[in-house]
Amino acid sequence: MNYLMRRLAAFPLVLLGVSILVFVAIRMVPGDSITAMLGTEAGLLTPAQRDALAAYFGIDQPWFVQYWRWIGGILHGNFGISVTYGRPVLDVILERFPLTLELAVLSMVIALAVGMPAGIFAATHNEKPSDLGVRVVAMIGQSTPSFVLGLLIIYTLSAGFGVLPAMGEFAPLWQDPLRNLSQLILPAVTLGFAFAASVTRISRSAMLDVLSDDYVRTARSKGASARSVIWRHALPNALIPVVTLSGIEFGYLLGGAVIVEQIYALPGLGRMVLDAIQQRDYALVQGSVLFVAFNFMIVNLLVDLAYVALDPRIRLGEQ
């Protein structure tokens, strides 16, 4: 409990750091957001109109006033107005987030469903040709960048089968589940492949470690079946590294998969941040980076708490 309190107490400090970093960084991008927003039309604005727009978005004030207002607003649930969308930042983020979340969950499901059985299989067939096969595939998977795999998938589909991945207007899960799945399955496979490879490798090595432990040998010598030894005795203890890895990967995926979203033309969080940075949409960049960092920290905390659930001997916060 103490540990949880201390971890939660560190949240505001880290988020404060993130907020300062992103606030300063985005203001160092050359050019101003009004010109970026209006393009050549910005030249048609009279100085008075430009000032009025700047005042509307709050970017006419000195930086410390802007920062103070921004932080004060966040404490009241107001993340500011996006210059590009002309709407509250939080609304824009929450509109994009379900896709990113769904993509992250799907990729993780694929990764665990493929990676864990493959890793366990390899561990129980250690040093046999089938183990070598799994390891080679996992090594290749881990070395395949998502953008290479994504393009290969699209190419294979279009050249081999004459079909293209479902693109076009994105259908949210609750409106059209089938269309939604058909749009997200290939991006999820693209992201899940390398993820599955990492899960395979880590579950194999964790399983091998555990299988050589005394208690597993004892269980075996007492006549426990191979299945029971693996599933009841070894697997729960081999899960900790798998949980760590999956948690970290999942946390990163929640930040948006910029490149995969770009390849499959998906309106996710990653592409939104990329566009916002290029548009110098201060409020949107600041808000979304803070949002992503917060999610990442929550996921990390959940991973730590999962250790305790998996292994009651672990007491968090002790050296």
Place this chain on the structure above:
Amino acid sequence: MRVLRAIFGHGSGRIGGVIVGVYVIIAILGLLGLTPHNPITQYRIDRLHAPDSAYWMGTDLFGRDVASRLMAGIGQSFTVAFFSVAVATLAGTVLGLAAAWLGRRWDGVVMRIMDVLLAFPAILLALLIVTVAGPGTWTSVVAIGIVYTPIFTRVVRGPALSLKAREFVDAARTFGSSSSYIVTRHLLLNLVAPLTVQVTLALAWALLTEAGLSFLGLGTQPPAASLGLMLSDSRNLMETAPWLMIFPGLTIMVSILGFNLLGDALRDILDPRMRRAPA
């Protein structure tokens, strides 16, 4: 020498070592301009020429030789990867050693700053830095270097803390060794093994991040060649000229594979605790 021999005695180390060696040679040739054709010369008559004996990997939309551009691109990518990992290793080692050795407030401040950097998804942080400084090779070096600094800081700080508490460090202090002597001789030398493993694996990530940045148009700028950019440009032509996608894709993949294999082998060799447990 002993490590080299061990690498070549290790199955995946041998393959990884050969792959990395071949890439380094190609990178040097690419950087020196020793390519079959000039990588930016446009042979307009031979646009989108399929691979043959004149153009081993075909030509692109502008009639530029893909093989030569790949060689130049490997040179470019490796330059970014090596320098950015050098930046991260240097900064991370200095910060990690300082945090561990000075302890207390220094440790707290350094590690909280690293927490802030780690709370950013790597590619977003790199994107932000590149947009601030303007895209280009050296910006990529700095961006990727900063992104990976916290990882090196952690890799150094943990073991450095436990080394600091060891008896030989106390003994060195008793004999009157200066702090800088203890930190460089006793701490740093003992950290060479974990750092070597980390550097090799970080090179794989750096190659991946560099390719990702240039894929998004934020890395090396055209007409200079870069693997990510070549791959990105291939998207609209993948049906008419699949070689434009396949060769750069395979090139990136195999280079990352090489560093991963080498990193795995080094971990087995340098850290006996990580050796595979017998079943």
